Amino acid sequence: MAELAKYERVVIDQDICISCGACVAACPYQALELDENGKSRLIWEKCKDDFSCVAVCPVKAISKASEATPEAKAKKGWYRFGKSLTPEEQKAFEEWKTKYGITAPPV
Incomplete structure (x- = not known):
């Protein structure tokens, strides 16, 4: 658990995302994907706080979790699990x- 607990991760505002895929290409951990609507989505347990996705997003749709707006943290659809989580x-x-005040559930 200590490994997953130490990461801040990012929040994606899919209403701002323009589906360019720059974040997906930039992430060295394959922690981002484009969803069925072409919007960026975080794969929660893969994010290791590289934050290159934040830097390359041309419309600032991606923020560090500590810097994201409460509205973005509440929107549905911006993150999922890539696998079933253990209890830890x-x-x-x-x-x-x-x-980080995340109120949206995972997809």
Whole structure:
């Protein structure tokens, strides 16, 4: 759990995302994908705080979790799990949500 608990991660405002894919290409951890609507989506457990996605987004649709607006943190659809979480990973996830004020559920 300590591994997953230490990362801040990013928040994606899919209403701003223009589906360019720059973030997907920039992430060295393959922690981003384009969803069924072509919008960027975070794969929660893969994000390792590289933040290159934040730097390359031409419309600033991606923010560090600590810097994202409450509105963005509440929108549905911007993150998912790439696998089933273990109980320890689930605990890390719940702590992350609390720490960063994430109110949206995963897809």
